[in-house]
Amino acid sequence: MVAVEVCVGNSCHMKGSKRITDRLRQLAAEYGLSDEIKINGVLCMDECMNGACVRLEGRVFKLSPETADEFFMSEILPRAGKSGPSGAPE
Ligand code: FES
Numbered sequence: 001m002v003a004v005e006v007c008v009g010n011s012c013h014m015k016g017s018k019r020i021t022d023r024l025r026q027l028a029a030e031y032g033l034s035d036e037i038k039i040n041g042v043l044c045m046d047e048c049m050n051g052a053c054v055r056l057e058g059r060v061f062k063l064s065p066e067t068a069d070e071f072f073m074s075e076i077l078p079r080a081g082k083s084g085p086s087g088a089p090e
Pocket residue numbers: 007008009010011012013043044045046047048052053
């Protein structure tokens with residue numbers, strides 16, 4: 001199980017956290033990993049100055065909707081037992 005927490009506080013919401021959440025969930029579904037990857041909204045992480053915050057295994061990443069795909073490929077997929085684009089859905 002890969003647990004991804006996306007901040008839904010006001011600042012991160014303004015920086016696209018809803019779009020990031022939607023995109024990460026869409027990618028998880030496309031890879032057939034919706035049961036393996038859990039993406040949940042959480043309250044402010046006190047990192048508001050740095051962009052939309054996403055926490056994975058205790059580490060906070062700063063994302064935008066434009067970097068959500070890259071984050072999924074490089075950080076989430078390997079933890080879900082898949083590796084990069086070679087594991088792309090057909
Ligand atoms: S609103 Fe997201 S870290 Fe504060």
